[in-house]
Amino acid sequence: MSPVVAHDVREPGDAPQLAKRILIGEPLTTEQVNDQLLPKRMALPIFASDALSSVAYGPQEMLMIMLIGGTALMTLSPLVAAAVVLLLIVVVLSYRQIIKAYPSGGGDFEVTQKNLGEVPSVIVAAALLVDYILTVSVSIASGVDNIISAVPVLNNWRVEMAVGFVALIVIVNLRGVREASAVFAIPTYVFIGSVGVMIVTALVRTVLGDAPVAASAAYTMHAESLSQAAIVLLILRAFSSGCSALTGVEAVSNGVPAFRVPKIRNAKTTLAMMGSIAALLFAGLTAVALISGVKYAEDPCQLVGYTCGTPQQSLMAQVASATFGAGSIAFFIIQAATACVLLLAANTAFNGFPLLGSVLAREGYAPKALNTRGDRLVFSNGMIVLGLAAVVVLVVFQANLTNLIQLYIIGVFVSFSLGQIGMVRHWKRVLHETHARPLSEVADERRGAVTGLVINMMGAIMTVTVLVIVTITKFTHGAWMVFFAIPVLAVLMLGVKRYYRDVEHEISIDDTTHFGSSGDVAIVLVSRLQKPVIKALDYAIAAQHDKTIALHIALTPEDGKELQRQWQQHNIPVPLVIVDSPYRTFAQPVEHFIRQYREKHGPSVITVYLPQYIVGHWWESMLHNRRSRRIAAQLMMVHGVTITLVPWLLDSSELIYGRRSRPLPGQQRSGRPVVLYGTPPSGRRAQRPAGPPDQG
Structure with missing residues (x-):
């Protein structure tokens, strides 16, 4: 052969x-x-797009709840908005302390793990993971809502559009952090600039005696007879809905490793810029909405004069229409920029979720695959998991913003509260450790610890209070699902940790290990x-x-x-x-x-x-x-x-x-x-x- x-x-x-x-x-x-690694100008659109974009739906949800009590109750809206802005400032200052003390990227998880123990840290991690999923869902749903406000004929394709945008954002993020920042930077800055111009224009017109008037200003609403307790509960519910503007603040503390050196200073500066811009836009947009008489109802058919069956324009669309005129170029620029930044706000979660997942994987609370960098040096497995989870939520809730917003911010305020309590214990420990040393050696350290203790104690008191309010006002409106999901996810993570620990013990080498083949x-x-x-x-x-x-x-x-x-x-x-x-x-x-x-x-x-x-x-x-x-x-x-x-x-x-x-x-x-x-x-x-x- x-x-x-x-x-x-x-x-x-x-x-x-x-x-x-x-x-x-x-x-x-x-x-x-x-x-x-990112410079500050690129880090802002990457890590702050969620917090910045939330001003597009935060005021809307707040005023929608206030309208349930009738137009007379709307006069209290400025006080509610002021409380939201004050809370935002305190939370931003509190997270600057976390960046300073724990710059490794663990954020609230690391704070609670080192100061409160394993179980609270796992609860925080589970809450953040759930919140990141809902951030993507709410941001995409809100972006689609604004697109439909400009082009109502697309209303029948709401879910399909939402799923398509999630897939697009996943692909962009898989290309790497720098490429994603380049894509997201322009829409974010256009949004900040255009909304800022709109607010200034509306306020100037008001001062000159030509205040803008929204198309819905003529609508009225028959308010039900409410008791004093019901009115208080309604105001608290409006406040909790307005607190959605705080989501995304924690993302900067989780993303410190992605900043260029000096990392801590750049991260703190970016967080301060984000907080300042978000507070100004939230307050300005709320003021202009009240001046122009915007009406946005949970059930628009309850508005007297509204034609049922037609899509309700978002608050942003109504303000833009009142300020620049419906169908004007400026109106479409505002709507396009708002839709883009709302869709891209999901990008904050696509940076926070994978980074947190990698930390959890290193600690043994999540599968090791989440700590693997892909071809483009990003944690691609975490991005894919987040995208799939968000698609499921959007399909189940039919990309309905009003329904999704009820599930929102529960997780983030759980992490806020436990993180701030952990920082209080951190600063107390620092003060105790420096007590025995000479004052001349530790004067600056003690001064910083006292300042941090005061700020984080205020943050803890306020965030715990808001968590209680949010729980009471949103629990029966769907938030119970989040309270169910967080402990289930926490138990799963503890089980993964126990499994990895048992396997490590089983395969670890010892003096009795020998092979006689x-x-x-x-x-x-x-x-x-x-x-x-x-x-x-x-x-x-x-x-x-x-x-x-x-x-x-x-x-x-x-x-x-x-x-x-x-x-x-x-x-x-x-x-x-x-x-x-x-x-x-x-x-x-x-x-x-x-x-x-x-x-x-x-x-x-x-x-x-x-x-x-x-x-x-x-x-x-x-x-x-x-x-x-x-x-x-x-x-x-x-x-x-x-x-x-x-x-x-x-x-x-x-x-x-x-x-x-x-x-x-x-x-x-x-x-x-x-x-x-x-x-x-x-x-x-x-x-x-x-x-x-x-x-x-």
Whole structure:
């Protein structure tokens, strides 16, 4: 038998990889991680877009709740808005202290873990993860809402648009932090500038005696007769809805590692800029909405004069229309910028969620895959998990902003409250540790600790109070689902931590650990005498085991005899062992043979070689390798046995690898030749190549 010679050729043509490169970009090396760090001007749109964009729906939700009590109750709106702005300022100052004390990126999780213990820290982590998912959902739903306000005909495609925007943002974020910041920077700054111009224009017109008037100003609402207690509860509910403007503040403290050096100073500056802009826009937009008489109702059909069945314009759209005129260029700029920044506000979560997930994975509370950086040096697994979770929420709630907003801010205020309490304990510990040292050495440190203690104590009192208010006012409106999800997620994370701890204990080495195996045996499983089997034999011989055995499981005596005849005919230089299988099983006879061999020859290390086809079509996987997969799965349960899969590339594999497993007629392949065993014309047995072949 003449030797069969094959040549290997490699052609580019991996279509899935090409598509991945087009969508995500070329992979980055680990050394390039510092190039991905952000300056302040780019960090602001990345980490602050959520807090900045929330001014588009925070005032809207606050005024919507106040309107339930009638137009007379709207006069209290400025006081409620002032309380929200005051809380925002306190929270921003509090998180500047967290950035200073814990700049590693753990944020509230790290604060509570080091100061309050494991269970509170896991609750904080679960609350933040839930809040990040809802941030994406609410931001996308609000963005779609503003698009529909400008183009009402798109109302029937609300859910589809929301899901599409989530997919788009995931892809952009997978391309890396710097590319995402470049994409998101322009819409964020356009939003800040355009809304700022709108507020100033409206206020100037008011001062000049030409106050803008919203189209809904003429609507009235029949207020129900409310008791004093009901009015107080309504005001508290409006305040809790307005507090949605605080979401995203914690993202900067979680993203400190992404800033350029000096990281702490840049992060604190970015947080201060974000808080100042958000407070001014929230207060200004609320003032202009009240001046122009905007009416935005939970059920617009309750508005007297409103045409039921038509989409209700968002507060932002009504203010823009009143200030610049409906259909004006400025109106569409405002709507486009608002829609963009609301959609891109989800990007804050796509930075916070993966970073927090990586911290949790390092601590053992989440799967290790969340701590793996992708091709573009981002935690891509966390981004994909967040995107899928947000899509589920949007589909379940039909991208309805009013329903989603009821679930919002619960998680963030849980983390706010526990984080601030943890910081109070942190500063008390610092003061205690510096008490015994000379005052001249620790004067600055004690002064900073006292300042931090005062700020964080105020933050703790206010955020706990708001958490109680939010819980009371939103619980029956859907927030109970968040209170259910947070403990369930916390229990799961504790279970993952316990599992990793048990596995680590199980596999850790100690002085009693020893391995007494002797000998090195290779077993090549042979079904029929074919090229994939010859390739597996060649690999086994090239590995230079102490002993190499070809093992055939014969379902019938005739099968074994025929294989034995072919084996002798082709002079295969490996002993063939045939084991009968009267019950037509494969894995059990192999396992039984291995046990018998060890009983006779000692505890040898056994390497089992299994030929396996590599295919290009998904449906081919159902037609091949099923037996080898079952055998491998069972043999891996046998101590001292390793499995080596020897690939044989079928022609269809070129769809994946851009090459063929063997030459086409009339073609030759370059590369190292592969010689199958046989009897050459001279009568001498052909020698195997010096090393294992690249290709069968």
